[in-house]
Amino acid sequence: MLIVQKYGGTSVGNPERIRNVAKRVCRAKDEGHDVVVVVSAMSGETDKLINLANQVSENPDPREMDMLVSTGERVTIALLAMAIQSLGYKAQSFTGRQAGIISDNVHTKARIEKITGDRLRHAIKEGKIAVVAGFQGITETSDDVTTLGRGGSDLSAVAVAAALKADLCDIYTDVDGVYTTDPNMVPQARKLDKISYDEMLELASLGAKVLQTRSVEFAKKYNVPVRVLSSFNDNPGTLVTKEDSDMEKVVVSGVAYDKNQVKVTVQGVPDKPGVAAKIFNTISDNNVVVDMIIQNIGEGGLTDMSFTVPRTDAKKIQEVMKKVVAEIGAKNVTVKEDIAKISIVGVGMRSHSGVAAKMFTAMAKEGINIMMISTSEIKISCVIDAKYTELAVRVLHETFEMDKAA
Numbered sequence: 001m002l003i004v005q006k007y008g009g010t011s012v013g014n015p016e017r018i019r020n021v022a023k024r025v026c027r028a029k030d031e032g033h034d035v036v037v038v039v040s041a042m043s044g045e046t047d048k049l050i051n052l053a054n055q056v057s058e059n060p061d062p063r064e065m066d067m068l069v070s071t072g073e074r075v076t077i078a079l080l081a082m083a084i085q086s087l088g089y090k091a092q093s094f095t096g097r098q099a100g101i102i103s104d105n106v107h108t109k110a111r112i113e114k115i116t117g118d119r120l121r122h123a124i125k126e127g128k129i130a131v132v133a134g135f136q137g138i139t140e141t142s143d144d145v146t147t148l149g150r151g152g153s154d155l156s157a158v159a160v161a162a163a164l165k166a167d168l169c170d171i172y173t174d175v176d177g178v179y180t181t182d183p184n185m186v187p188q189a190r191k192l193d194k195i196s197y198d199e200m201l202e203l204a205s206l207g208a209k210v211l212q213t214r215s216v217e218f219a220k221k222y223n224v225p226v227r228v229l230s231s232f233n234d235n236p237g238t239l240v241t242k243e244d245s246d247m248e249k250v251v252v253s254g255v256a257y258d259k260n261q262v263k264v265t266v267q268g269v270p271d272k273p274g275v276a277a278k279i280f281n282t283i284s285d286n287n288v289v290v291d292m293i294i295q296n297i298g299e300g301g302l303t304d305m306s307f308t309v310p311r312t313d314a315k316k317i318q319e320v321m322k323k324v325v326a327e328i329g330a331k332n333v334t335v336k337e338d339i340a341k342i343s344i345v346g347v348g349m350r351s352h353s354g355v356a357a358k359m360f361t362a363m364a365k366e367g368i369n370i371m372m373i374s375t376s377e378i379k380i381s382c383v384i385d386a387k388y389t390e391l392a393v394r395v396l397h398e399t400f401e402m403d404k405a406a
């Protein structure tokens with residue numbers, strides 16, 4: 001088999017851990033596999049570099065930022081290649097450019113366009129373990145270093161796996177798989193053997209930090225089987241893969257919570273065409289991403305509207321909305337900070353009815369008020385008061401019996 005292994009920052013956080021990773025890599029080689037390794041920067045290094053930039057400039061140039069932060073991964077590829085070599089195996093490190101990872105030119109959040117991977121194929125053919133820098137690419141036109149956004153080495157690994165048609169992409173991190181919910185909150189949380197791409201996508205975008213969202217999109221698009229594992233033990237991990245009929249039997253696979261949003265309510269909005277467009281165009285022009293939106297039934301030509309935005313944009317949205325409210329002639333705007341979004345996710349929802357009713361009933365029994373609701377084919381989300389987060393997550397985990405394997 002050809003296996004791509006990716007090790008995150010904590011897994012390569014110090015020299016001892018790098019030697020430990022080297023042993024794991026060589027073990028896979030001993031088992032007869034071809035191995036390509038993708039690594040992140042040592043934990044904390046990327047933050048340190050960004051911090052340095054902010055100390056010399058108020059507004060660092062994105063091109064120079066990429067030149068700077070891409071060095072973090074360059075350190076780890078060289079160290080890991082050395083560690084592997086010292087165990088008596090052949091290894092060679094590759095920067096994004098050397099691996100042929102071509103991206104667009106949107107610095108600090110570039111998208112991978114293609115991976116040529118010629119030198120990687122050549123190294124594999126020579127029996128070498130190829131060690132590739134995650135998180136970075138190169139623009140085709142200007143030959144500049146780019147980076148793929150925070151957490152981007154997950155994407156590098158999946159993309160390399162797709163390009164090389166690898167049989168498996170193993171993502172080693174500090175948790176040993178994908179759980180039904182946060183085990184720190186619910187001790188009964190259960191590790192899933194497998195999960196579909198769509199479910200993983202929902203969970204990732206809901207803030208389950210195991211995999212970067214874009215890497216899951218990419219894995220789905222190119223059908224790359226991804227395994228989430230811990231580099232600190234030999235537990236089996238979770239396979240992220242194509243949906244199968246087993247998965248349909250489980251109604252809810254996981255419950256997630258997100259405390260990183262705030263709720264904005266605009267009251268007395270004129271109920272006429274073009275008003276919502278005006279509000280959300282202005283928000284989008286200010287680069288704020290809106291998640292849930294609800295609009296009430298209008299009364300007397302006026303209506304109320306609520307939506308959620310990232311907590312980091314709370315101040316900005318207040319300023320933006322003040323202007324918009326004046327322009328459209330709405331009454332006022334309020335921002336509520338202490339909210340949480342609780343979501344249940346499962347492909348089984350497509351074929352089971354009454355899931356929403358069951359969710360709402362469980363919360364009602366605990367006296368939890370629901371402020372907003374949104375649904376997709378495989379997800380139901382509710383906004384509630386932040387102080388009930390833990391209670392809601394526990395109750396839903398129990399109600400949908402997520403502690404029990406299907």
Ligand code: ASP
Pocket residue numbers: 008009040041046047072134135149150151152153154
């Ligand atoms: N080193 C980068 C970061 O900290 C990329 C990664 O770790 O995936 O975001």
Ligand code: MG
Pocket residue numbers: 008009151154
């Ligand atoms: Mg990561």
